Amino acid sequence: MEVVCLVKTDSDRQGWQERLVRLHGRDVIILNRESVTEVFILDQGCILDITEESATLVSVVAWPRIGGRRRRVECAIESEKENIEQVKAFIDTIKVVQKQRKPILVFVNPYSGTKKATKVWSDVKYIIEHAQVDSEVIFTERANHARDLIKDINLDKYSGVISVSGDGLLHEILNGLAARDDWDDIRTQFPIGLAPGGSGNAVHCSLMFQLKEQFADEVTVAALNIASGVSHQADFIECETRERKFICIFGVAWGFIPEADIGSEVIRWMGPNRAYLWVAWRVIFQRYYPGKVHYLEVTGDPDIDNAPLKMPHVADPVPASWKTVSGQFLNVYACKQSWLDYVTLLVPDCKLDDGFIWLVITKGPISRSEILTWLLNVESAGHLLLKQTTMVKVRAFRFEPDKAKEGWNCPMTVDAEWLDEGLVQGMVRPQGCRVMLQKKF
Numbered sequence: 165m166e167v168v169c170l171v172k173t174d175s176d177r178q179g180w181q182e183r184l185v186r187l188h189g190r191d192v193i194i195l196n197r198e199s200v201t202e203v204f205i206l207d208q209g210c211i212l213d214i215t216e217e218s219a220t221l222v223s224v225v226a227w228p229r230i231g232g233r234r235r236r237v238e239c240a241i242e243s244e245k246e247n248i249e250q251v252k253a254f255i256d257t258i259k260v261v262q263k264q265r266k267p268i269l270v271f272v273n274p275y276s277g278t279k280k281a282t283k284v285w286s287d288v289k290y291i292i293e294h295a296q297v298d299s300e301v302i303f304t305e306r307a308n309h310a311r312d313l314i315k316d317i318n319l320d321k322y323s324g325v326i327s328v329s330g331d332g333l334l335h336e337i338l339n340g341l342a343a344r345d346d347w348d349d350i351r352t353q354f355p356i357g358l359a360p361g362g363s364g365n366a367v368h369c370s371l372m373f374q375l376k377e378q379f380a381d382e383v384t385v386a387a388l389n390i391a392s393g394v395s396h397q398a399d400f401i402e403c404e405t406r407e408r409k410f411i412c413i414f415g416v417a418w419g420f421i422p423e424a425d426i427g428s429e430v431i432r433w434m435g436p437n438r439a440y441l442w443v444a445w446r447v448i449f450q451r452y453y454p455g456k457v458h459y460l461e462v463t464g465d466p467d468i469d470n471a472p473l474k475m476p477h478v479a480d481p482v483p484a485s486w487k488t489v490s491g492q493f494l495n496v497y498a499c500k501q502s503w504l505d506y507v508t509l510l511v512p513d514c515k516l517d518d519g520f521i522w523l524v525i526t527k528g529p530i531s532r533s534e535i536l537t538w539l540l541n542v543e544s545a546g547h548l549l550l551k552q553t554t555m556v557k558v559r560a561f562r563f564e565p566d567k568a569k570e571g572w573n574c575p576m577t578v579d580a581e582w583l584d585e586g587l588v589q590g591m592v593r594p595q596g597c598r599v600m601l602q603k604k605f
Contacts, residue, residue, distance in 0.1 A: 165250065167243040168197065174236040185241055187254050194239070204230045204237070209602035211259045212294040212391050214252065219245045222252050225294050227384050234381040234388075265393055266323040267298040271310040271337060273329035273361065274303055281361025284383055285328045288359045291387035299326075304333065311340035324355040324600060326390060330362015331414050335579035338400065338597070339410050355395035357600035359386040364425075364505035364580060366414050371601065373502050374515065385602075392602040397595035398516045399500055403578065404478045405585035413597075414579040415499035416588060418563045419453045420526075422577035450535075452492035452528035453574060455565035458482045458589075462520050462557040469520075473559055478589050482562060492528040494535075494552070498561045498590060499524060508542045511555070516601075519594040520557045527552045562589035 165187050170180045171194060183203060184195040192206035206226050213225040217240075224239040241251055274282045282303075289299065300322070304310050314325065314337055325341075327334040334356070341350050360368040360382045368382060377385045400413045417425075460483075462469050476482055499522045502514040511522040530552050538546040547553050565574040565586055576583040 165247070166195075167241060167247050167251065169194075169239050169241040171203075171240075172238045173230060175230070180240075183239075185239070185251065187251065190258050192255060192258070204228045204235075206237075206239075206255075206258075208258045209388055209392055209394075210234075211255060212261060212291065212388075213296075214255050214259060216248075216252060220248055222248055222255075224255065227291065227388060233378060234384040261295040261297075261391055261393055265297060266321060267300050268324050268326055268357065268390065269314075269317070269319070269322040270299050270301045270326040270328060271314075271333060272301060272303050273310075273333045276329040276333065276361055277363030277365075281328045281359075284359050284361045284386075287383045288328070288387040288390065291384065292391040295391035295393075297391055297393075304329075308336060311336040311343075314340035315343045319350065319354055322354075323393065324357055324390075324395070326357040326359060326600075328359040328361045330360075330364055331366050331580045332362070334358065334367060335412060335414070335581060338413060342411050351597045353598070355598040355600045357386075357390040359383065359390070366501050366504050366580060369503035369506055370501035370514065371516070371599070373509075375601070375603070379506055388602045389600045392600070394602060395598040395600045396516065398597055398599040399519060400593050400596045401498065401500060401521060401590040402593050402596075403588060403590040404475070405583075405588050406478060407585055410578070411593070411596075412500075412579045412590070414501050415497055415521075416561075416563065416576065416578050416583070416590060417495070417497045417499075417580075418455075418565065418574070418576045419493050419495035420451075421495050421497065421504070422583075423451070423575040425577055425580055426575060426582050448532075450528075450530075450532075452494060453565065454492050455490075455563070455574075457489045457493070457496055457523075457525055458486050458562040458564065459523055459556065459558040460486050460560040462559060469559065473591055475560060475589065475591050478562070478587060486560075486562075489525060489527075489554075494526045494528045494530055495524075496526070496563060497524045498522075498558070498563075500592075509545045510547075512545050516599065517595055519592065520559055521561060521590070521592045523556050523558045523561055525554045525556075526550060527554075558592075560589065560591040563587070 167185050169183050169185045171183045172180045182197050184197050186193040194203045196203055206228050210228045211226040215223045217223055221242045226237050227234050272281050272285050327337050358368045372379055400411050403410050499511055502511050504510050514522050534550055
């Protein structure tokens with residue numbers, strides 16, 4: 165079926181253009197009327213609004229890919245009544261936005277990263293309003309503000325919670341939810357959405373990568389994920405130190421990377437590039453971190469890997485089935501995401517719900533030229549080119565720094581936030597929570 169329509173995009177200076185609409189499979193294909201060549205496709209997840217203007221006219225607002233980038237598109241489709249009814253019915257089947265949806269609860273950290281979160285939320289809100297998504301917004305005022313609030317909020321009023329900040333606010337929200345008595349129900353039924361308002365945004369970068377989206381379109385894609393009302397299962401890591409228990413969805417790091425991340429906080433206004441100044445300093449003045457890394461490796465046998473896992477107490481020896489690596493480490497990362505920021509790919513094959521932790525170990529010593537090889541290839545996981553790097557799939561891990569070297573000489577982070585408790589262990593919780601995504605990758 166083909167009908168004539170008028171189309172206008174946000175990048176089209178010529179205004180409304182006559183096009184052809186073709187319904188095919190699960191897509192609405194927009195064609196050049198003269199040459200009948202494809203201009204762009206309206207597919208599942210990009211259509212947010214369809215309005216019946218009259219019996220012979222409907223209007224559609226969507227954010228499809230055009231030339232590899234997400235663009236806002238308006239389509240005015242006019243034809244005979246039967247054709248319009250068919251077009252409308254077809255679009256209703258591929259438009260994934262849920263009707264009669266409860267409002268979303270939104271936490272915005274206006275001070276995070278480069279202080280862009282308020283603007284990001286404004287842009288996201290503009291898009292999701294096309295899907296008739298209402299929101300209640302809370303601007304955080306201090307560290308752990310969101311965590312303290314969400315522990316006691318009546319979540320029955322909301323269809324999900326949104327973090328507009330960096331990875332730290334997401335960490336707060338997750339741990340606030342985990343402190344609730346109804347956590348076991350919440351984590352499987354109450355989805356979490358992300359909008360990138362921080363400096364690194366590792367979790368959102370990883371989602372973009374897995375969705376095969378351009379980082380430059382991160383705000384639009386975040387809005388589409390939130391507007392869709394669709395969520396998918398995601399793993400997280402249950403962690404324990406001598407003092408406390410907590411969960412993380414990004415990862416736990418020890419060594420070179422957390423020192424660069426935390427040490428460069430004084431120049432946070434520079435955004436993700438701030439860490440690379442610190443990295444340059446450490447290339448010249450190298451430092452290694454002595455201790456042990458223990459882990460329970462994934463075997464590939466489903467009966468073994470899916471068996472219930474009982475973690476040892478953090479102060480007890482690890483079981484005999486675990487492996488141990490000792491020595492001097494440049495960096496160790498127990499990770500559930502593929503990217504560390506907009507330029508650093510850590511685990512190319514990591515998936516949101518693959519069911520295990522990716523443990524990346526880089527031992528020392530390592531020459532300056534080898535570190536530079538890594539740094540010059542960070543966008544393609546250059547650390548995997550080094551003979552000192554080992555990457556394994558694990559169900560659980562423990563980082564045990566040399567006790568004499570704990571403190572600043574033992575820099576650690578959890579979800580890119582400072583962790584000053586030294587000894588830490590964690591295990592994967594497969595499909596432990598739900599994350600808003602317009603489609604499964």
